[in-house]
């Protein structure tokens with residue numbers, strides 16, 4: 193397929209969905225609403241922001257309490273009700289993160305409804321410039337990677353700029369059919385975990401991070417980290433959330449879910465202003481521990497997809513790869 | 524798909540003021556079919572919400588055999604949400620979801636079946652649940668059950684009106700009051716002046732036994748030390764902890780302590796768990 197066919201596909205998708213994808217603007221690539229499909233970026237540069245808000249919104253309403261007092265009280269679940277979104281241009285890393293969310297929110301009706309409504313279009317490029325550095329992570333580029341990441345349509349670009357198309361779901365096939373694309377390959381998703389079993393790099397990293405709190409690297413980065421939480425906001429695998437309530441003027445109370453941030457002091461606070469994650473060092477460690485210990489333990493999948501968004505956004509330049517490498521030296 | 528965040532309506536069937544800042548609430552699901560199906564393990568908690576004030580975790584402190592009819596929570600006023608609960612009256616409604624958490628170990632499966640139930644301050648609430656459980660299941664007539672209750676003053680003691688009934692059911696109750704001026708008597712016994720630790724020197728503590736501890740974090744280490752001196756093994760000591768909670772189902776991360784979620788893997792842990800996770804206390 194040629195770029196113009198892909199543009200045609202994108203235009204069709206844009207007519208059915210709210211299309212969002214990567215746009216290059218000067219030095220920065222960001223995921224934005226798309227007006228002109230020819231502007232979509234296929235260079236594979238990782239966008240500064242992630243796609244996660246399309247699946248786990250920054251804020252969403254869960255239900256409302258019908259009234260206060262009286263026997264007629266009820267809770268009224270909200271339906272997702274937002275326009276279906278096309279997440280165009282998700283890289284293999286982004287799709288791995290989405291695959292993790294699918295596991296974490298498997299029993300969450302709000303997530304599932306959104307996930308069903310949306311369409312996911314992956315693109316192949318995505319190995320950033322210094323690819324070698326990523327080897328410390330679990331960046332699998334094995335041949336059958338497409339079987340281990342979720343997507344509806346996947347666009348693989350070759351050196352000549354031509355596209356090979358894969359479909360990963362019946363939703364994807366329907367769209368391809370509607371646009372008149374007949375040449376594509378069907379991929380059957382078989383789960384995030386490769387046939388060979390758990391990723392050995394993930395297992396090693398898990399052991400390395402667990403119980404490492406006393407190693408000096410944590411104190412080193414804690415002394416420069418501002419606890420601003422930006423890394424957690426852009427990270428495609430971060431999914432902490434808060435549940436809270438808002439009261440409308442008419443007295444109606446709505447329960448909402450908002451992104452949480454483990455770098456903020458209120459995160460672990462209980463009555464009497466007691467907090468458990470008191471120091472920046474504890475919070476940093478908690479963040480790494482979630483990605484490299486808790487997530488792999490629970491979901492058998494890596495909690496970091498090595499996109500380096502956290503490093504790019506960090507005002508003091510804390511580089512997750514260097515941190516993990518230092519951990520290795522400290523061993 | 525079942526919605527894990529939707530709470531159900533419960534009616535306040537009964538309120539009993541327990542102290543200046545605490546009250547015991549007997550709650551019943553509005554949907555009676557739901558009440559009939561309700562079951563929990565002793566030590567589990569509910570997330571209670573008051574529309575507009577939020578949601579918080581509260582341990583069920585009634586006997587599990589009553590779950591088909593009602594369940595009870597004892598709430599201490601410490602902030603915005605708990606203040607709202609205090610304003611509730613008999614016949615009012617509030618919302619709950621749960622039960623959550625692991626609960627205490629099953630008594631009959633314990634290695635040492637005599638029980639040492641230790642509660643400090645407002646941490647005594649879950650101990651009341653254990654007491655109710657041993658009485659309702661007639662466990663206290665088969666095995667020795669000794670309750671150690673440390674509190675500031677007589678005014679802050681919870682469940683005072685129940686003490687005599689407990690003693691009648693063969694439970695032993697030892698009370699220490701730290702800041703009490705005049706001596707406090709319950710049935711024909713006297714509370715000691717001092718802290719929980721002083722009970723270990725002034726009274727005869729049963730052993731071998733399985734200990735279950737709830738209380739403020741500062742209480743844990745001294746009490747654990749005394750229990751070990753008494754000869755209890757780590758595996759004989761259980762404790763319940765508090766962390767911030769939002770989801771209650773192991774997703775939001777607020778209650779995580781290294782590799783465990785207090786809402787799911789806790790709130791009750793064994794002293795043995797500390798080897799892998801010293802941050803629990």
Ligand SMILES: Cc1cc2nc3c(=O)[nH]c(=O)nc-3n(C[C@H](O)[C@H](O)[C@H](O)COP(=O)(O)OP(=O)(O)OC[C@H]3O[C@@H](n4cnc5c(N)ncnc54)[C@H](O)[C@@H]3O)c2cc1C
Nearest residue numbers: 462463578579580581582598599602603604605766767768
């Ligand atoms: C497993 C468990 C069992 C508990 N059992 C009891 C009990 O039986 N009786 C009792 O009186 N109290 C119990 N608590 C403590 C009770 O949950 C808090 O005291 C209460 O939620 C505080 O609410 P507040 O708004 O009045 O306090 P504030 O200090 O005004 O606000 C605290 C805010 O943090 C939120 N929050 C979330 N989790 C917690 C938490 N764990 N502690 C404090 N705040 C929290 C609240 O929703 C609230 O918005 C228990 C806590 C846990 C974790």
Ligand code: SF4
Nearest residue numbers: 427496497499500502
């Ligand atoms: S590299 Fe950073 S931003 Fe990317 S997944 Fe890992 S922790 Fe998150």
Ligand code: SF4
Nearest residue numbers: 417418420421423506
């Ligand atoms: S972005 Fe950098 S400074 Fe900010 S919390 Fe993350 S690591 Fe710390």
Ligand code: FES
Nearest residue numbers: 771774775776786
């Ligand atoms: S309360 Fe959300 S993970 Fe425990």
